[in-house]
Amino acid sequence: MAAVVLAAAVRARILQVSSKVNSIWYSASSFSSSSVPTVKLFIDGKFVESKSDKWIDIHNPATNEVIGRVPQATKAEMDAAVASCKRAFPAWADTSVLSRQQVLLRYQQLIKENLKEIARLITLEQGKTLADAEGDVFRGLQVVEHACSVTSLMLGETMPSITKDMDLYSYRLPLGVCAGIAPFNFPAMIPLWMFPMAMVCGNTFLMKPSERVPGATMLLAKLLQDSGAPVGTLNIIHGQHEDEKIEA
Numbered sequence: 001m002a003a004v005v006l007a008a009a010v011r012a013r014i015l016q017v018s019s020k021v022n023s024i025w026y027s028a029s030s031f032s033s034s035s036v037p038t039v040k041l042f043i044d045g046k047f048v049e050s051k052s053d054k055w056i057d058i059h060n061p062a063t064n065e066v067i068g069r070v071p072q073a074t075k076a077e078m079d080a081a082v083a084s085c086k087r088a089f090p091a092w093a094d095t096s097v098l099s100r101q102q103v104l105l106r107y108q109q110l111i112k113e114n115l116k117e118i119a120r121l122i123t124l125e126q127g128k129t130l131a132d133a134e135g136d137v138f139r140g141l142q143v144v145e146h147a148c149s150v151t152s153l154m155l156g157e158t159m160p161s162i163t164k165d166m167d168l169y170s171y172r173l174p175l176g177v178c179a180g181i182a183p184f185n186f187p188a189m190i191p192l193w194m195f196p197m198a199m200v201c202g203n204t205f206l207m208k209p210s211e212r213v214p215g216a217t218m219l220l221a222k223l224l225q226d227s228g229a230p231v232g233t234l235n236i237i238h239g240q241h242e243d244e245k246i247e248a
Contacts, residue, residue, distance in 0.1 A: 039070040039214050039238060041077060042221045044084040045231030050077060056211045056240060061127035070211045073237040081235035085177040085204040088232025093174040093202040095230075101150050104200050107227040108144045111137070111192075114223060121215035122187050133188075137216075140192025147200040154201065174202030182217070184210035191217045195224075195234055204233045211240045 038055070040047040050071030058068040073081075092100075111118070119133035128136065147153075159168040180194035187210065195205040209217035221236055 036066050037068050039068055039218065041071070041073060041081070041238065042218070042234070042236035043077065043081045044235070045225065047218075047222075050074070050238070052077070056238075058125060058212065058214070060124060067124065068215075070214050070238045072239040078237055081206050081237050082177065084232040084235050085206050088230060089174070089176055089204045092199075092204055092230055092233050095202070097150055097154055097202075100200050100202065101148060103224075103228050104144060104148045104150070104196060107196070107224055107229075108141060108148060110223040110227055111141050111144060111220070114219070115141070118188055118216050118219055121219060122213065125213040125215050126184065126187055136186050137188045137192075139186075140189040143193050144196045147196045150200045172201070176203060177206065178203045179206040179208070181208045182210055184212040187213040187216040188220065191220060199229070199233055205235070207234065207236045208239065209236065211238055214238060 038049065039058075041050050042048075050073055052071040052074050054072035055069040056072065057066045058070055059065065060067045115134060115137050116130075118137045119130055122128055122133035122136055123130050126133075154172045156169065156171045158170075162168040178195075178198040180191070180198075182190045182194070191207060191209060195207055198205050207217065207221075217236060221234060224234055
């Protein structure tokens with residue numbers, strides 16, 4: 001009886017902390033006695049269900065209950081995410097620095113407004129205290145705020161008359177499609193170290209959060225979308241490394 005009450009309390013808590021991400025992550029309609037919600041991919045500006053037949057359980061460390069499942073994204077899904085980044089890159093790279101800065105300014109404000117919501121997802125999936133989880137988000141937010149100073153960070157250099165009849169100019173230009181794989185220990189901070197800096201400089205980004213704690217990154221993706229980031233500038237896939245078979 002106690003176990004049933006505890007399970008019901010956990011489900012209620014999941015629904016409480018997920019009010020802003022129902023369509024992305026913990027959906028109320030997903031709960032039944034025999035099913036748990038699944039995490040979606042974020043490809044080409046849409047949160048989509050994976051077609052994978054391999055799923056990884058996500059556990060609430062406080063109860064060890066399975067609270068969700070994350071897909072092992074297929075190669076086709078990974079290729080689609082990369083293709084989306086490639087399509088978005090030329091236009092995003094040509095977008096003015098000031099316009100990219102405006103997206104990040106709106107983004108840092110939305111993170112501030114939703115900081116406690118992100119922290120609760122971290123606590124639910126990873127087990128940090130709420131205070132530690134809020135610190136996790138805050139450390140990442142500091143990098144986003146730093147990215148907002150891109151107008152000075154992207155300045156090039158000049159040196160006139162470096163030699164006879166020759167001047168030297170240097171420019172900071174976007175590289176292209178970037179990618180990052182985040183560990184489980186800082187679910188918000190480390191992804192926020194990655195894609196905001198890359199994107200504000202004109203790159204597009206493919207993110208793979210830890211399969212153990214994907215919720216914070218998914219909410220951060222939704223907030224970035226709400227900030228006006230163009231379709232394809234950020235894509236998210238899920239999965240884990242393949243187990244190596246060792247033969248004796």
